[in-house]
Amino acid sequence: MWKSYLSTFLRNKKIGILGFGREGQSTYRLLRSLLPDARIIIFDKSVIPNNPLNIEQDSYCTIYTGPGYLQNINNCAVVVKSPGIPMKELKVIAFDGILTSQSDLFMKCFAGQIIAITGTKGKSTTSSLLSHTLKQAGKKVIFVGNIGIPPFDEIAKIQPDTLIVYEISSHQLECISASPHIAVLLNIFQEHLDHYDSYTDYQNAKFKIGQYQDKKDFFIYNADNDIIAKHISKEIPHGILLPFSEKTAFEKGCYIDKDSIHINYNGQSYIVSSTFERQLKGRHNLVNMAVVMLICKLLDINEADMFKAFACFKVLPHRLEWAGTYNGKIFYNDSIATIPEATIEAIKTFAEVDTLIAGGFDRNIDYDNFARFLSTSCVRNIVFTGDAGLRIYKLMENLNSGKKIYYNRHFDEAVKHAVLLTAENKICLLSPAAASYGTFNNFEERGKRFCDIISGTV
Template sequence: MNNKLEQFKNSIRNKRVAVLGIGISNIPLIKYLVKSGVNVTAFDKNTSENLSDAFSELNELPVRYSLGSDYLEKLEGFDVIFRTPGMRPDLPQLLNAVEKGAELTSEMEVFISLCPAQIFAVTGSDGKTTTTTLIYKILTEEGYNCWLGGNIGTPLLSKIDKVKETDKVVLELSSFQLMTIGNCPSVSVITNISPNHLDVHKSLNEYIDAKKNIFINQTENDKLILNYDNDITRGFGSEAKGKCVYFSRLNKVDTGVIFKENKIVVKNENEEIEIVDAESIIIPGVHNIENYMAAAAATIDYVKPETIKKIAVSFNGVEHRIELVRELNGIKFYNSSIDSSPSRTIAALSTFKNKVILISGGKDKGIPYDSIGQIIAEKVKCLLLIGATAPKIEEALCNYINQTDSECEVKIIHCNTYEEVVSRAYEEAAPGDCIILSPASTSFDMFKNFEHRGNTFKELVNKLK
């Protein structure tokens, strides 16, 4: 029996609980709390008309609602407040509620504090989902009963009654989830860090500090996996309280996971264990080699090397990440809607040997685009732009060409809708070409999320004749 869980249920059962946000991640939380006998009020900025799907799932439960644009003004009198991922914890209304005695928490914070199983967690600016999925698949292949959650999979607090001490839990954690997390996973992985989400975080330092929360309170028995090739993450090693293990594709670390003679190798003090040849990895790109290195570093103490290799040579990739949608008249269409930052688009374009037709642009989240100019000049023959960041992306390309006196020619087309951008891309393509959606921007200008954007792209591509 999970004694901590029983104590939590007993302590919260007689309290007034507010759940902020009636979205995908919080509906299972609301159901679980109500099932546990908790008095729940669900808050959301939307009106009831916009929440019909959520209401249909919750309509038979004794849940109170507080809706509308002023929903955060109605938090008085609550004992526990669950904030939704992405909501800053220092909003004035939340600070005011905390000052008056409320406990501010989140589904993920509570789950980590109560989970009886060993937790592997991954964060970073790029590669989180793929690395998390790889760790989950490797551990599952080895025979462990595994749970996948955080930013990926099902919200796990609603499943915690079924989690056993002998299980393994694998989490993808965003900077927003990590901002207030105090309990650290047993095995923490940081894939890399580059400027990101500066439309929500007040500064790059705040963003970095949020990422550090994945390991800052680890113990000497815990393990931290860091990317040695990233200037920011390399520096975290001196702050590690547990065992620090580096992975490096470009450098030769004394111990850790290295890239040697085109192979991923685990290097210990006394031996080198070959994991897999890079040519055998199905999903393309050097960034995916790094994702496998991170996953190998995280799992090597718990699985056989052959298990890691088996996943490497069989895993086809994660949806919306350089996902092959279809081939039509010799033209391949790739969906990489997950690419919500310039660094992700740079990594995606680097996987292609020949020049591609790139669809890019979306919502502006306040990050610089200077770095994307060179890769577009080198890897793109036709650039189709859409959304608020279109001028920034075009400016980055033009600045690079002007500053380097480059003779490259990239055809630039501006579009207003996704129907137009897919149609124009197809018109510009010839047999042998690749068309890739890699927005380098968030999706919230036109879509609910990157999945919605990617699915819309795939639907439009599959309608082409």
């Protein structure tokens, strides 16, 4: 079915692939296997490394790189955009063909089997936990998307009864014109402001996850998030609405109170104590687990299988990950925290954070509330780094909170300083509230560097 759809849609068209990283190469492999003689043009600002997929031997493929790489894009009837390419780059050259993406094409083929999860924070943990739980319950599952697996790479494994868990980012959502059967919107906060023309554009990309649903689909959303609640009050999705909340118990959906999780659906109420065995720390992760419970109820997953999966699910790297205890000092790596809200949740998770390391690449996020939170928090020492860290440091200075604050421009110096400041039997937490770019390629690289420094391997 999917082969027929893609072949029919793309046959006799000149196809552009915009961006030739992991997902762009995945798109090329699949399209070339389906359409051996199709004219394919690859556009990438960076020089493409030698011999990826032997494309230089493909006589039906043309490559444009470097400055002006988009000049010939209007020669294409269809362009498959990779998620890392900002839409604003296409606006400049006024592309007038069909713009699609791997996410869009995949969604059109398998929407009825897809559970897609998005949100500024929490989507990796929630989608990984859901995939793990469904597998524990004996379901056929594939896990794709922003976790690092392009969906086309797994497409041959899909059968009619396969459940597809799709961790999907705003970048992957912005070109879609089909929505998943179960859509989950965890939260929206300021993020990726360097990628979009405005914060509104980022929000609109997130909301596309449920834009094309019908009345048989499910839309699970965070009713406590002001941005989401405001949007839904103006534009109600077509799917069955299932809100989750820590403040309000809805007739349908999920309510998380202090001691228990309440799931209401189909006229039935299900209540579970929040003391069940789990390795995921923090209130925010309890909410993520409640969302997975709600999905499991929709899919009629056995409770015993669900709780067994929760008990053995391991924390993902760089997400409140215990990094070791050295010289009596306890270290946690939360490098994934690239926005203030994530760092606030990390601090709330632990009874005492003696030293916080924060800062990094500055994407013009509003840090006013974050600085006020830090000024009244339990954290004794705060070491800032990078341009974002400098901005937060100055905000803290103006608040005259009496907190012990420090600034080290370079990351390595900041970590070493934090190690010295931290008292024995206390926690030193890397939770930057800022992106890693400029110094590191990604948050994973930053987290690894932190672990290497505290362990004395560098």
